[in-house]
Structures are given as C-alpha cells and as structure tokens.
Amino acid sequence: MSNSTENRPLSGIRVIGLEQYMSGPYCTMLLADAGAEVIKIERPGSGDPRRLIPPFVEKNGVKKAGGYLSYNRNKKSLALNLQSEAGRETLKQLVSVSDVVVENLRPGSMDKIGLNYDSLKKINPRIIYAAISGFGRLPGFESEYSSRPAFDIVAEAMTGIMDLVGFADKPPTYTLYGMADVHSGLATAYGIMQALFMRERTGLGQMVDSAMVDNMLALNERMVTLYSLTGEEPKRGSLRHVWPRGAFKCKDGYIALNVPDNIIWKRLADTIQRPDLVDDPRSADGVIRGENAEFLQAIIEDWMADKTRGEAVSALNDAGVPTGP
Structure with a gap:
C-alpha cells in the first residue's frame, strides 16, 4: 500500500x-x-x-x-x-x-x-x-x-x-x-x-x-456450541472434544501442536512412527483421544525427547501436521 x-x-x-x-x-x-x-x-x-x-x-x-x-x-x-x-x-x-x-x-x-x-x-x-x-x-x-x-x-x-x-x-x-x-x-x-x-x-x-x-x-464459539448441543460444560485445562492440542516438550523447549481430525492424526501417527495408533481404540477420535490424553502425550513426547524444536517442527510440517515453536 x-x-x-x-x-x-x-x-x-x-x-x-x-x-x-x-x-x-x-x-x-x-x-x-x-x-x-x-x-x-x-x-x-x-x-x-x-x-x-x-x-x-x-x-x-x-x-x-x-x-x-x-x-x-x-x-x-x-x-x-x-x-x-x-x-x-x-x-x-x-x-x-x-x-x-x-x-x-x-x-x-x-x-x-x-x-x-x-x-x-x-x-x-x-x-x-x-x-x-x-x-x-x-x-x-x-x-x-x-x-x-x-x-x-x-x-x-x-x-x-x-x-x-x-x-x-x-x-x-x-x-x-x-x-x-x-x-x-x-x-x-x-x-x-x-x-x-x-x-x-x-x-x-x-x-x-x-x-x-x-x-x-x-x-469462544466452540465452547458455546459444545454446551448448546451436548449440555457438556468445558473444563479448564482439559479439552474433551479435540486432542492433541497444546504444548508438547522437545529436548530444548516446547512446540505447539493441534490435531483437529483423524486426517491430521494419521499424519502425526505415521510421522512419530506409530501407525498402530490410527486404529487403536484408545485414539479413535478427538473425544476418545482426550480421554486418553495422558497415555498418548507420553508417546508423542517420547518421540520428541531427542529432537530440538526445529527438528520436530520441520518433520511434522513436512508431513502436513501444522505446528510451530
């Protein structure tokens, strides 16, 4: 301009x-x-x-x-x-x-x-x-x-x-x-x-x-919609309708990661060399992944543990999983 x-x-x-x-x-x-x-x-x-x-x-x-x-x-x-x-x-x-x-x-x-x-x-x-x-x-x-x-x-x-x-x-x-x-x-x-x-x-x-x-x-549209349609009250610190979403630890700090659907989840699972998670009933969709977040976060962060933020971000973005440091 x-x-x-x-x-x-x-x-x-x-x-x-x-x-x-x-x-x-x-x-x-x-x-x-x-x-x-x-x-x-x-x-x-x-x-x-x-x-x-x-x-x-x-x-x-x-x-x-x-x-x-x-x-x-x-x-x-x-x-x-x-x-x-x-x-x-x-x-x-x-x-x-x-x-x-x-x-x-x-x-x-x-x-x-x-x-x-x-x-x-x-x-x-x-x-x-x-x-x-x-x-x-x-x-x-x-x-x-x-x-x-x-x-x-x-x-x-x-x-x-x-x-x-x-x-x-x-x-x-x-x-x-x-x-x-x-x-x-x-x-x-x-x-x-x-x-x-x-x-x-x-x-x-x-x-x-x-x-x-x-x-x-x-x-706050997503939370309003959740309550309006399901009667469920969102809880602080816990996303019940979509997971993973949040900060994940690498060896030199944290990266931000969001997986809104099963398309991105498959890309993530393949990238971290855990394709079995695609069909695992404990990670069938965002709601179920949210219920098993503690179990799944340990798996994701185990893959990130020996990687810098730059390395993890590069690998995930190359696979079509939007993320950033």
Missing part, C-alpha cells in the same frame, strides 16, 4: 475519536492506517490516560508512553473540554463536517452532555456513530448491564474465556493483556466499514453498537 493517504481505501473520510485507553484508539488507528483523517479528542491537561502508562521512552527531554504510542499513530490530536459550552459547540462543528464518530467513554457520558447519536445525527444525518462498551447500548436492546463500565478482563470473565485458560488445579487466568479491547476495536472497524458502504446506498449514517462481551463470546 502506498505511503500516501490519497490512494488508500478511506482517503477523504474524517473520523472523530472520542476515545481513551485501548478499544476506541485501536479502532481509529486501523481507520487511520487505511487513509482516514482521524482527530482524537483528549481531555485538556491530562489527555488519554494511556499517556501515563509505561514503558516510557525519552528523547531531548520529552518523555512519551509506549502505552499511548501503541494505538495512536497517524492521528491528529485536539484537547477539548466537553464539559464546557464552547467545547461542545466545537465538537458539533467538527461532527457537521465528519463521517464517523468513534466513542468508547463510560456509558451515559455522552447522554449527559447532549452529544449522543440521536443528538449528533440531527447535525449531520450522514454521521456514523460507533459506540464501544462492555455490554452494548443500542436503544431497544439494552440489558441490565448496559450502563456498567468495563475493561478487557471483565469481558473475558463474563464470556467464559478466563474460566478456560490455565490448568484445572489453578485459578482462572486472563489471556493477552488488552485482547478484548484490541478484538473489539477490530470488530468495530469492520462494522464502520459496513456502515460506510451502506451509506453509499441510503445516504444516511447509523449507529454501530459494539459490545466487548459480544465480541469475546464470538471467540
């Missing part, structure tokens, strides 16, 4: 970012990377809270936060006090000549100052208002949680993801720091692109409601 924004997909699109922390900034950063002009609105004096989140880098006496730099490239910044009449009027003027507003402030914040979607679409009927929150706030679809604030770990917990990460004898564990924010930012950017495309047909903007819980639940 050209370095010039003139030839990018969103060239000519102006985005107002009423954003803080991660999900909103990540969303608008994606739009900026695609060529949109992004104007980030920040609190006078303090700015986005991530300006104070380490690690820090200092040059010529100026200290900048990596927590801020990570999600705010290719943007303009404007300090605006939305609690003042002058600040609100300035925002209204910006909205009148913009295409998209992305907002991930605490639910209800924009309602209190009269700058929610219903208010802004009167100024600019073509405006697309993307609201990111923990539990969604599209009028008519609110829940008892809609007004709650939320960070990424809340969405991971309430969608069952934390309960599945880690080991059976340990507490639930979060995944990557900020994953729910980053994924929600990406999902919201996708929704904005659809809304822009639809505006070409209708001439009108719309509200894009992005709930972190919805976005993370979509990532």
